[in-house]
Amino acid sequence: MRQKSGTGKAPAEQVIEDIRRATRKQYSPEEKIRILLEDLPSLRIDRTLGTYKSRRSLT
Template sequence: MRRTTKSPGEKIVKDIKRATRKQYSNEEKIRIVLDGLRGEDMTQPPDPGRSGVEFVPVSFC
């Protein structure tokens, strides 16, 4: 496996991104997971009754 050396600028940018990354509390993490479980599954077509928009399946042949 080949290892690439990073320039000092890339290391500085990575350190800044790591330091400024949003820190979520335990309550926020639980809320995010519950919202995801409660939310719509993006792989399924939306429920037309909820959005008021008609869903028309399209086949890509």
């Protein structure tokens, strides 16, 4: 029988990825707005790419 074509990841890596996905923090809309407003002064617009970049580290 043929196997299903998949991502080709080792089973352990797939389990770790599934756990991280399931335990990832879910932010409410209010929390997302608070984070954006908190970071707003440090954002700059990269006009060549049309994207926003933060000047501070997100660690």
